[in-house]
Amino acid sequence: MGMHIGDKQFDKRRDEGLHDGFMRQAVRSAQTRLQTNRSKAADALGGWESWRELGEEIRTHTLENIDYYLEQLSDEVAKRGGHVFFAQTKEEANEYIQNIAKEKEAKYIAKSKSMVTEEIGLNDALEQIGCEVVETDLGEYILQIDDHDPPSHIVAPALHKNKAQIRDVFKEKLGYEHTEKPEELTLFARETLREKFLQADIGITGCNFAVAESGSFALVTNEGNARMVTTLPKTQVTVMGMERIVPTWEDLDIMVSLLTRASVGQKLTSYVTGLTGPKLEGEADGPEEFHLVIVDNGRSDILGTEFQSILHCIRCAACINVCPVYRHIGGHAYGSIYPGPVGAVLTPLLGGYDDYEELPFASSLCGACTEVCPVKIPLHEHLISHRRHIIEEDKRGTFSENLMMKGFGTLAKSSGKFNTATKFASTGAKPFVRDGMIEKGPGPLKDWTINRDMMPPQKQRFRDWYKKREG
Amino acid sequence: MKTNTGEDLIQRRESFLNELSKKLGRERKKEITRPAWKVSPQLDVLKNVSQDELTSVLEEQCDAIHTKFVKTTKADLSNTILDTIKLYEASSVITWKDERFASFDLDSSLTDWDHAGIVEYHVWNSENRDESVAIAERADVGLTFSDITLAESATVVLFSDKGKGRSVSLLPKTHIVIIPKSTIVPRMTQATKWIHEKVANGETIASCINFISGPSNSADIEMNLVVGVHGPLHAAYIVVDDA
Numbered sequence: 001m002g003m004h005i006g007d008k009q010f011d012k013r014r015d016e017g018l019h020d021g022f023m024r025q026a027v028r029s030a031q032t033r034l035q036t037n038r039s040k041a042a043d044a045l046g047g048w049e050s051w052r053e054l055g056e057e058i059r060t061h062t063l064e065n066i067d068y069y070l071e072q073l074s075d076e077v078a079k080r081g082g083h084v085f086f087a088q089t090k091e092e093a094n095e096y097i098q099n100i101a102k103e104k105e106a107k108y109i110a111k112s113k114s115m116v117t118e119e120i121g122l123n124d125a126l127e128q129i130g131c132e133v134v135e136t137d138l139g140e141y142i143l144q145i146d147d148h149d150p151p152s153h154i155v156a157p158a159l160h161k162n163k164a165q166i167r168d169v170f171k172e173k174l175g176y177e178h179t180e181k182p183e184e185l186t187l188f189a190r191e192t193l194r195e196k197f198l199q200a201d202i203g204i205t206g207c208n209f210a211v212a213e214s215g216s217f218a219l220v221t222n223e224g225n226a227r228m229v230t231t232l233p234k235t236q237v238t239v240m241g242m243e244r245i246v247p248t249w250e251d252l253d254i255m256v257s258l259l260t261r262a263s264v265g266q267k268l269t270s271y272v273t274g275l276t277g278p279k280l281e282g283e284a285d286g287p288e289e290f291h292l293v294i295v296d297n298g299r300s301d302i303l304g305t306e307f308q309s310i311l312h313c314i315r316c317a318a319c320i321n322v323c324p325v326y327r328h329i330g331g332h333a334y335g336s337i338y339p340g341p342v343g344a345v346l347t348p349l350l351g352g353y354d355d356y357e358e359l360p361f362a363s364s365l366c367g368a369c370t371e372v373c374p375v376k377i378p379l380h381e382h383l384i385s386h387r388r389h390i391i392e393e394d395k396r397g398t399f400s401e402n403l404m405m406k407g408f409g410t411l412a413k414s415s416g417k418f419n420t421a422t423k424f425a426s427t428g429a430k431p432f433v434r435d436g437m438i439e440k441g442p443g444p445l446k447d448w449t450i451n452r453d454m455m456p457p458q459k460q461r462f463r464d465w466y467k468k469r470e471g
Numbered sequence: 472m473k474t475n476t477g478e479d480l481i482q483r484r485e486s487f488l489n490e491l492s493k494k495l496g497r498e499r500k501k502e503i504t505r506p507a508w509k510v511s512p513q514l515d516v517l518k519n520v521s522q523d524e525l526t527s528v529l530e531e532q533c534d535a536i537h538t539k540f541v542k543t544t545k546a547d548l549s550n551t552i553l554d555t556i557k558l559y560e561a562s563s564v565i566t567w568k569d570e571r572f573a574s575f576d577l578d579s580s581l582t583d584w585d586h587a588g589i590v591e592y593h594v595w596n597s598e599n600r601d602e603s604v605a606i607a608e609r610a611d612v613g614l615t616f617s618d619i620t621l622a623e624s625a626t627v628v629l630f631s632d633k634g635k636g637r638s639v640s641l642l643p644k645t646h647i648v649i650i651p652k653s654t655i656v657p658r659m660t661q662a663t664k665w666i667h668e669k670v671a672n673g674e675t676i677a678s679c680i681n682f683i684s685g686p687s688n689s690a691d692i693e694m695n696l697v698v699g700v701h702g703p704l705h706a707a708y709i710v711v712d713d714a
Contacts, residue, residue: 030694050512057508067491068500071484078472078480080678086487096482138700139691156691163693182692186700193701198608214670216680224641224687224702230679231637232604242491247505249670253513253663267532267624268659270687271702274666274680282633284600286678296487303494 002090002121003351005150006335010358017329023152023160027330030159034321037265038372045261055258056376058251059312062243066303069212069245070294076215080277082290090120090297097122097204097237098129100291104235106131106201112219112226113137114206115154115315116241116295118337119350122204133204134196136225138189142166145173152331152339155263155317160330193225203229203287207240208314209255210292213248216276217292220259222269230275236287238275242294243311249274255314262374263316298350306385310345312375317342319369319379325362334359341369345382353390360386517623517657525622525655526710532625536685537698539707548711549580552614552647555707556590559645561611563591568634571616575649575711595636604638613643613703617650619665623658624684627708631679640683646703648683651713 006013017023042048062069074084087093101109109131111117123133135144139158143149146169151157158166163180170176170185174192178184205226210217217238219226230236246252252274260266279286302311320326320340331339336347336356344363348356360383369379472480492499517528526542533540539558543551556564564581572578585592593606607613615635617627627648631637640646656662659682669676687702698704 026693033694045516047512047515050510054508054510054512057510061506064495065500065503067488067495068503070491071488071499074481074484075472081474082480083474084481084484086481086483088483088487088490092483136701137691138689142691156694158691159694163695166692182695182697185692186689186697190700194608197701213667214676216676222687223689223700225700227637227641227681228701231641249663249667250660253659257513257659264690268621268626268682268684270536270684272626272659272682274682276676276678276680278678279631280633280675280678282597283631283636283678284595284597284603284633285637286631294487296490300490300494303491304496 002124003119003336003338003347004355005337006332010333010335010362013333013335014329014362017333020160020330022162023330024328026159026162027327030153030156031321031327034264034317038262038318038321039265041261041265041267044267045257051254051258052374052376054254055314055374056312058246058254059314059375060309062246062251063303063308063311066243066245069247070242072212073210073215073245074292074294076213077277077290077292078215080215080290082215082277082292084292084294086294086296088296088300090295093120093239093293093295093297094122094125096293097239097291098125100235100237101126101129101131101202104201106235108196108200109133109202109204110196110200110229110233111135111140111204112206112221112229113140113157114204114239115337116206116244116297117204117239118151119241120239120295120297122239134193134200136193136196136223136229138186138223138225141189141193142169145169150332151337153317153320154315154338154342160332197225197228197232200229200233202235202237203233204237204239205229207238207244208259209252210240210245211247211249211252211274212245214276216249216274218252218256219271219273219275220256220269221271221273224271227271227273230273230287231285234287235289235291236278237291237293239293239295242296242299243313258374259314259316262314262318262372302349307345307349307382309377310342310349310379310382312377313342313346314375315342316374318372318374322368322372324364324366324368329362334362341379341383342377345379345386348386357390360390513658513660516660520622520657522652522655525657526652528622529620529625529650529655529708529710532623533685533708536625537688537706538625538685539705540710541707542710542712544712545575548575548649548709549577551709552577552649553580553584553589555647555709556612558707559611559705561590561645563593563610564612564614565593565595565607565610565639565643566614567616567636567639568594568597569616571649571651595634595639597633597636603636604642607636607638607642610643612645612647613639613641614647614649615640617648617654617708619662620650620655621658621662621682622655625708626659626682626684628662629681629683630677631681632677637679637681640681641702644703645705645707646683646686647707647709650708650710652710653713655710 153159167180208220278290326340344359619628686706687700
């Protein structure tokens with residue numbers, strides 16, 4: 001599948017989201033719950049701002065020295081007998097993992113949830129060589145059996161589906177015969193997937209955080225599928241985005257404490273599993289062979305740029321859970337497995353402006369994302385930078401936008417013209433006003449007023465009001 | 472570093488890392504010192520709190536994570552375990568091969584119960600992977616000991632080892648954990664510090680370190696919490712006063 005999802009234009013995806021009543025209701029209720037849980041957990045911890053500051057400091061230091069920490073990590077993995085492959089591109093990563101599958105003559109592969117393997121399209125690559133790949137995270141499993149419906153949220157991938165839809169998918173694809181109760185659906189998945197875990201030749205995981213000092217990595221989960229995948233198959237492959245690393249176990253404590261609170265409001269998830277190399281001699285379960293695949297796939301191009309701090313992201317989705325735009329258009333509208341504010345910043349960096357130039361504009365710049373980010377990434381400032389690049393430098397703005405910006409530039413430069421323009425705005429807008437609102441705006445207002453009405457310019461300008469108030 | 476067959480364990484590293492240092496606008500770093508961070512809020516959590524108070528924090532958090540909590544004494548431990556096993560109507564138990572079962576006088580009780588037909592008793596056998604996994608998969612209860620216990624999040628930390636198979640805390644329907652009271656610390660900070668110091672001393676750390684907080688769960692279907700997914704459906708903690 002790769003990073004890109006859907007094949008329509010942004011405005012079509014956006015409109016589809018806006019007209020999907022169930023999805024919008026589901027997103028609203030999920031956002032509300034996750035936001036509430038996050039802020040309760042942050043309050044309960046105490047000193048949340050200090051924690052964020054510490055998180056930011058650790059991430060900044062790590063990314064500034066990423067070459068050193070990746071070298072240390074790989075040395076330590078090798079000391080424990082694990083293999084490490086550095087993949088500059090997704091093709092290199094996929095080919096390496098395909099070769100492992102071929103060498104092991106693997107038929108069945110069990111995967112736990114991983115964004116980076118989605119990003120590189122690993123499942124397709126493995127299916128091409130005849131492997132059966134099973135996603136074992138409940139949300140991912142539901143999407144996979146529903147003919148690879150794309151994820152719409154990085155923590156709760158099947159957020160856009162309701163239980164009746166899920167029951168129908170289970171019924172149609174797997175012969176499920178029970179009700180739409182989440183408990184019964186989940187129990188069915190437990191029984192079906194247990195078999196898959198036991199027969200899997202290879203287990204594939206992502207990586208929440210690698211720990212450089214010991215060549216370890218941690219998986220932060222609730223369902224237990226990641227533990228299955230790292231306990232039962234004889235070969236384990238772990239794929240990590242190159243930035244997902246901390247220097248020491250002490251730093252892991254901080255990052256995990258921030259992640260579980262910011263994403264779901266838990267003190268810790270049911271499982272935080274720290275794994276190091278293959279099983280040790282004399283141990284019975286755990287993999288006999290371990291491969292760590294470290295993926296660049298466009299990340300290094302972000303290093304040394306004004307966008308470097310987006311690599312600090314720990315994929316908690318707190319920014320997605322507060323975003324008013326995501327609330328209305330949902331995850332699929334972003335056209336990427338990375339939706340919401342983080343997606344609007346990251347996706348164009350990894351996928352290019354040609355395909356994703358609309359995303360930085362899918363934001364109200366309210367800054368709620370920046371405020372909740374547990375590692376203090378200035379997300380809305382990155383969105384502004386993107387807009388500047390797209391419009392000013394690359395001249396990629398639409399024609400009316402360029403005209404408007406040019407016009408605004410001329411007006412704003414001369415205080416006389418600016419005054420005139422704002423004074424006449426009220427009069428100029430008159431032909432478009434119905435019942436006190438602009439329902440069908442001209443030019444640049446058109447897209448805005450398709451979905452909502454706009455207040456007409458006030459008769460009294462703020463500047464005039466302020467002057468009078470002072471006097 | 473190479474494998475037995477002479478293959479390099481690390482592949483394509485140099486060009487990859489050189490590219491990173493180039494993008495960062497400097498030479499490759501060969502030595503760095505991790506700075507002292509400016510703030511350390513983690514050290515203030517449950518600071519100067521007694522072992523009894525930590526136990527209360529643990530008990531309270533157990534409620535939030537759907538985990539049964541019982542306190543007992545050394546003398547009553549085996550009775551408490553049997554009561555807990557009966558509570559879940561379990562008929563088979565698998566334990567680690569761990570000296571603490573002998574030091575708390577539990578292996579003899581378990582053997583007695585097995586002979587009396589009360590509960591089938593198995594011990595993890597590292598010599599036979601397939602059989603051990605199959606037994607754990609069938610067992611109603613996996614019985615383990617906590618190595619370090621985190622009060623804040625009601626988390627047991629389990630270090631894998633030869634006799635301490637990963638499957639015992641994962642495959643059975645119910646996970647019962649014996650928590651010696653002396654293992655309770657405020658939070659993850661103390662556990663990771665301990666691991667960090669082992670690494671710094673050049674010691675080998677466990678291949679699998681599990682931080683487990685209650686039974687498995689999921690909220691993937693309409694954000695409804697369902698307790699019990701792939702890991703155990705139930706979890707119980709038995710805190711034993713070992714002072």
